[in-house]
Amino acid sequence: MLRLDLSNLDPRRVGAQGLDFAEALREEKERLEAARDALWGRRGDAAEFLGWIDVPEDTEAVRNVLRYRQANAWVEDFVVLGIGGSALGAQAVSAALGKGPVRLHFVDNVEPEPILELLRALDPRKTLVNVISKSGSTAETMAAFLAFRRWLEDALGAGWKEHVAVTTDPARGILRPYAQAEGLAAFEVPPAVGGRFSVTCPVGTLPLAFVGVDLEAFLAGCRKANETAQAGAEANLPAQTALVHDRLSRKGLNVNVFMPYSTRLRYLPDWFVQLHDESLGKAVNRAGEEVRTGTTAVRAIGTTDQHAQVQLFREGPHDKLITLVRLEEATEDLEIPAVAGLEALDYLFGRSFFELLSAEAKATAHALAKAQQPNFAFVLERLDAYTLGWLMQHLMWQTAFLGELWGIDAFNQPGVELGKEYTYALMGRKGYEPLAEELKAEGVE
Amino acid sequence: MLRLDLSNLDPRRVGAQGLDFAEALREEKERLEAARDALWGRRGDAAEFLGWIDVPEDTEAVRNVLRYRQANAWVEDFVVLGIGGSALGAQAVSAALGKGPVRLHFVDNVEPEPILELLRALDPRKTLVNVISKSGSTAETMAAFLAFRRWLEDALGAGWKEHVAVTTDPARGILRPYAQAEGLAAFEVPPAVGGRFSVTCPVGTLPLAFVGVDLEAFLAGCRKANETAQAGAEANLPAQTALVHDRLSRKGLNVNVFMPYSTRLRYLPDWFVQLHDESLGKAVNRAGEEVRTGTTAVRAIGTTDQHAQVQLFREGPHDKLITLVRLEEATEDLEIPAVAGLEALDYLFGRSFFELLSAEAKATAHALAKAQQPNFAFVLERLDAYTLGWLMQHLMWQTAFLGELWGIDAFNQPGVELGKEYTYALMGRKGYEPLAEELKAEGVE
Numbered sequence: 001m002l003r004l005d006l007s008n009l010d011p012r013r014v015g016a017q018g019l020d021f022a023e024a025l026r027e028e029k030e031r032l033e034a035a036r037d038a039l040w041g042r043r044g045d046a047a048e049f050l051g052w053i054d055v056p057e058d059t060e061a062v063r064n065v066l067r068y069r070q071a072n073a074w075v076e077d078f079v080v081l082g083i084g085g086s087a088l089g090a091q092a093v094s095a096a097l098g099k100g101p102v103r104l105h106f107v108d109n110v111e112p113e114p115i116l117e118l119l120r121a122l123d124p125r126k127t128l129v130n131v132i133s134k135s136g137s138t139a140e141t142m143a144a145f146l147a148f149r150r151w152l153e154d155a156l157g158a159g160w161k162e163h164v165a166v167t168t169d170p171a172r173g174i175l176r177p178y179a180q181a182e183g184l185a186a187f188e189v190p191p192a193v194g195g196r197f198s199v200t201c202p203v204g205t206l207p208l209a210f211v212g213v214d215l216e217a218f219l220a221g222c223r224k225a226n227e228t229a230q231a232g233a234e235a236n237l238p239a240q241t242a243l244v245h246d247r248l249s250r251k252g253l254n255v256n257v258f259m260p261y262s263t264r265l266r267y268l269p270d271w272f273v274q275l276h277d278e279s280l281g282k283a284v285n286r287a288g289e290e291v292r293t294g295t296t297a298v299r300a301i302g303t304t305d306q307h308a309q310v311q312l313f314r315e316g317p318h319d320k321l322i323t324l325v326r327l328e329e330a331t332e333d334l335e336i337p338a339v340a341g342l343e344a345l346d347y348l349f350g351r352s353f354f355e356l357l358s359a360e361a362k363a364t365a366h367a368l369a370k371a372q373q374p375n376f377a378f379v380l381e382r383l384d385a386y387t388l389g390w391l392m393q394h395l396m397w398q399t400a401f402l403g404e405l406w407g408i409d410a411f412n413q414p415g416v417e418l419g420k421e422y423t424y425a426l427m428g429r430k431g432y433e434p435l436a437e438e439l440k441a442e443g444v445e
Numbered sequence: 446m447l448r449l450d451l452s453n454l455d456p457r458r459v460g461a462q463g464l465d466f467a468e469a470l471r472e473e474k475e476r477l478e479a480a481r482d483a484l485w486g487r488r489g490d491a492a493e494f495l496g497w498i499d500v501p502e503d504t505e506a507v508r509n510v511l512r513y514r515q516a517n518a519w520v521e522d523f524v525v526l527g528i529g530g531s532a533l534g535a536q537a538v539s540a541a542l543g544k545g546p547v548r549l550h551f552v553d554n555v556e557p558e559p560i561l562e563l564l565r566a567l568d569p570r571k572t573l574v575n576v577i578s579k580s581g582s583t584a585e586t587m588a589a590f591l592a593f594r595r596w597l598e599d600a601l602g603a604g605w606k607e608h609v610a611v612t613t614d615p616a617r618g619i620l621r622p623y624a625q626a627e628g629l630a631a632f633e634v635p636p637a638v639g640g641r642f643s644v645t646c647p648v649g650t651l652p653l654a655f656v657g658v659d660l661e662a663f664l665a666g667c668r669k670a671n672e673t674a675q676a677g678a679e680a681n682l683p684a685q686t687a688l689v690h691d692r693l694s695r696k697g698l699n700v701n702v703f704m705p706y707s708t709r710l711r712y713l714p715d716w717f718v719q720l721h722d723e724s725l726g727k728a729v730n731r732a733g734e735e736v737r738t739g740t741t742a743v744r745a746i747g748t749t750d751q752h753a754q755v756q757l758f759r760e761g762p763h764d765k766l767i768t769l770v771r772l773e774e775a776t777e778d779l780e781i782p783a784v785a786g787l788e789a790l791d792y793l794f795g796r797s798f799f800e801l802l803s804a805e806a807k808a809t810a811h812a813l814a815k816a817q818q819p820n821f822a823f824v825l826e827r828l829d830a831y832t833l834g835w836l837m838q839h840l841m842w843q844t845a846f847l848g849e850l851w852g853i854d855a856f857n858q859p860g861v862e863l864g865k866e867y868t869y870a871l872m873g874r875k876g877y878e879p880l881a882e883e884l885k886a887e888g889v890e
Contacts, residue, residue: 007888083748083749083752084749084751084752084753085752085753088753108708108749109707109708109746109747109748109749109802110748110798110801110802110805111706111707111708111709111798111799111802112775112777112778112779112797112798112799112802113709113775113776113777114708114709115779115798116777116779137789138752139793139801139805140748140752140801140805142787142790142793143781143790143793143798143801146781146782146783146784146787146790146793146794147779147781147782147798149782149784150782150784174787174789174790178786178787181786182786195752254699254700254762254764255699255700255741261556262554262556263553263554263556263559264556264558264559270753273753273754274752274753274754277753277754277756277757277761278752278753278754278756278757280757280761281756281757281758281759281760281761282760282761283759283760283761292760292761292762292763293761293762294757294760294761294762296700296741296743296757296761296764296765298741298743299744301554302554303528303554303555303585304528304529304553304554306529306861306864307528307529307530307583307640307719307723307861308529308533308715308718308719308722308723309718309719309722309723310860310861310864311722311723311726311858311859311860311861312722312723312725312726312739312741312860313726313860314726314728314860314861314863314864315726315727315728315737315739315859315860316722316726316727316728316737316738316739316741317699317737317738317739318737319699319741320741330557330558331558332557332558332561333557334557334560334561334592336588336591336592337591337592337594337595338591339591339594339595341623341626341627342587342591342619342623344582344619345587345588345591345619346875347869347872347873347874347875348584348587348588348591348872349591351872352557353555353556353557353560353588353592354556354557355872356555356584356585356588356868356872357554357555357556357557359868359871359872360555360584360585360864360868362867362871362889363864363865363866363867363868363870363871363889364864364867364868366867366884366887366889367863367864367867370863371860371863413756414756414760415755415756415757415758415759415760415816416751416752416755416756416759418759418812418815418816419751419755419759419805419808419809419812419813420808421808422807422808422809422811422812423801423804423805423808423809424792425808426804426807426808427792427793427796427800427801427804428792429792430791430792439811442811443452444807444808444811445807
């Protein structure tokens with residue numbers, strides 16, 4: 001169960017940067033429902049990259065993943081070679097719900113020292129390497145694959161092939177033919193699913209199967225979010241949170257804090273940051289006009305960041321919208337014991353950690369409102385696979401709605417191309433010599 | 446060795462949101478040197494909280510920490526109970542430079558499930574618990590201490606006392622008399638040192654001693670930053686980076702990205718976020734006038750966030766200043782091997798991971814500039830204790846300079862008090878009944 005608490009948006013509490021939500025919903029009902037209809041209407045077209053809507057309905061893909069997991073009970077260390085959308089979803093969900101004993105590792109950078117440290121710590125006989133790249137051309141991921149591939153063969157000879165699983169496009173790119181030629185296990189990123197929307201396909205589900213996440217429940221939660229995304233504006237939760245973002249960004253709030261009250265959800269903001277920033281930070285709209293959209297998502301964790309960022313959130317400029325995530329029940333709780341000699345802390349004695357966490361979450365939300373800092377909360381009944389699936393699919397829908405409301409393509413990322421080309425030029429890749437010359441002339445080499 | 450690369454601030458490259466640094470330095474020389482003189486002039490006054498300037502000169506405190514570490518060679522797991530400034534510094538440095546075999550754990554939240562998981566994984570006979578709270582009143586830290594204290598006594602009886610080290614104020618608060626009464630090892634947070642400036646005192650050095658960080662070199666680096674902070678404006682590196690922040694924030698850039706190109710530095714942005722946000726997000730200036738200062742620091746890691754945030758940084762609104770951290774040399778490098786069947790990647794064959802990391806860092810900085818996104822870099826000769834100490838003390842100075850330039854108190858955090866009082870009220874603490882009634886009337890309970 002997931003619900004919204006919008007009470008701290010009320011302008012009577014938070015002043016001019018607030019939002020009369022009920023009034024806004026009446027005013028924008030038509031626009032929101034038009035956006036909904038446009039998104040649902042386009043989902044059959046692969047070029048629209050709306051495949052993430054349908055993936056949670058595809059239970060065969062999950063069964064396939066689970067069969068592979070069962071057939072590979074020997075795995076003790078599971079290494080994801082992936083960056084950005086190929087790592088962030090599984091990282092967020094595994095931190096929240098993963099259970100041992102398989103250890104999950106993410107190689108999402110090319111700094112040599114941590115890669116060397118990991119290679120030295122792993123036993124190749126007990127290690128499965130999952131290389132994840134839809135295009136097969138991501139430099140960081142492919143460099144890591146070359147190194148891990150060599151490391152496996154040096155240790156296992158021809159047996160290396162049993163220790164690699166490839167997750168890539170069903171047809172395009174260099175990894176698919178390579179997997180076929182070598183006879184490697186291979187999984188599909190559906191063509192109409194972009195990296196930041198890929199947690200429900202094998203990009204996410206394969207690693208998560210190895211750490212015991214209940215994938216059926218996770219996908220059922222995603223389907224529940226799909227259901228809410230079909231409703232009229234009055235019950236369409238993703239349209240509603242998109243509306244909050246849309247209205248407050250139009251008031252000039254360009255900073256967008258995402259703050260779950262949970263250490264288990266510590267990587268969820270990183271996943272959200274990519275989803276939100278890469279989807280909505282766009283120079284031009286669909287009509288080709290320069291628009292420069294996008295608010296900057298900021299990671300925070302409660303209560304931890306009460307001691308790091310909340311000072312700014314309360315006293316700094318009124319340029320922020322804060323999204324909180326709050327749990328209503330603990331999975332397992334722990335009593336705070338009484339200790340003789342520390343009676344100054346008697347207000348804690350006999351209470352529970354979850355009571356303290358909940359009190360801090362409510363206290364801070366209210367203190368932010370008192371400082372006229374608008375904030376709203378996703379309230380989760382508890383942290384389980386169903387509810388987390390619902391929340392993540394909700395946030396994908398929220399992002400899609402915002403793209404639609406702003407008239408931009410939320411599913412491309414043209415802004416990262418130039419950096420890739422400069423990298424190729426600096427690495428001496430064939431065909432990039434003119435660009436390398438150009439860079440040299442500008443002092444970059 | 447640390448130097449600045451300011452070339453991507455040049456308005457000829459990045460347009461109106463750039464900065465002619467040489468001209469700005471000429472214009473602001475007097476103001477910067479007045480700020481420098483004010484800071485150095487006030488440092489003897491404990492009420493000014495400038496003790497962090499002098500701590501790196503205090504080699505006796507470090508020797509004390511190292512003696513304790515040597516006397517406790519039995520420790521296999523070192524648990525920090527601390528939140529905000531009591532955890533972030535040691536976390537950042539240990540991730541960058543820590544060496545096993547002692548495992549360092551940070552309990553910086555009160556969510557019950559992760560605390561239970563840690564307690565179940567630890568062997569109390571091999572565990573040292575370091576409770577860190579300057580005031581001794583931080584609810585989260587003290588709740589955790591009550592639970593760990595009980596857990597140790599349940600397992601070890603009176604022997605629990607050998608498994609606790611207390612880091613707190615030398616006189617104030619409840620932890621100092623408690624440590625004395627129970628005969629616990631105790632370390633000092635100097636009265637004139639605030640949490641976010643405390644990494645050089647035992648708050649940081651005690652955990653770091655247990656993971657083998659070269660503390661003498663770390664503090665020598667901090668002293669080097671002090672030296673640069675005494676220079677005239679033309680050589681005063683912290684005054685210079687403060688100037689960049691000051692000028693660009695006055696142009697309306699309210700988002701402040703901090704992006705090291707290093708997984709080892711993955712927690713440095715979190716430490717910087719607290720330092721910057723909590724110091725500079727202030728409602729009123731020293732004259733009591735409402736000012737609402739502060740830019741929002743945003744965490745990013747290169748190359749990882751090229752695949753998450755750089756799309757927004759390049760194509761989104763021109764509201765950002767980006768600080769990069771780049772390394773000139775690897776500590777240890779790894780070759781990217783050639784693999785038959787993957788010749789499409791031949792531009793990577795035989796190159797090294799560090800070459801790729803460096804190319805990506807330079808390519809992205811240049812691509813950001815091409816999108817008129819101002820950025821500058823701290824260039825570190827390599828990642829070692831001396832250079833990291835220099836960088837961190839530099840950033841403390843940068844923060845202090847900005848507070849001075851903006852006329853605010855960078856060393857308090859009045860904005861977090863109301864949330865603490867609401868928490869006490871919701872937890873039923875004696876004396877907070879009226880506030881609890883007030884909250885109830887507003888629907889918070």
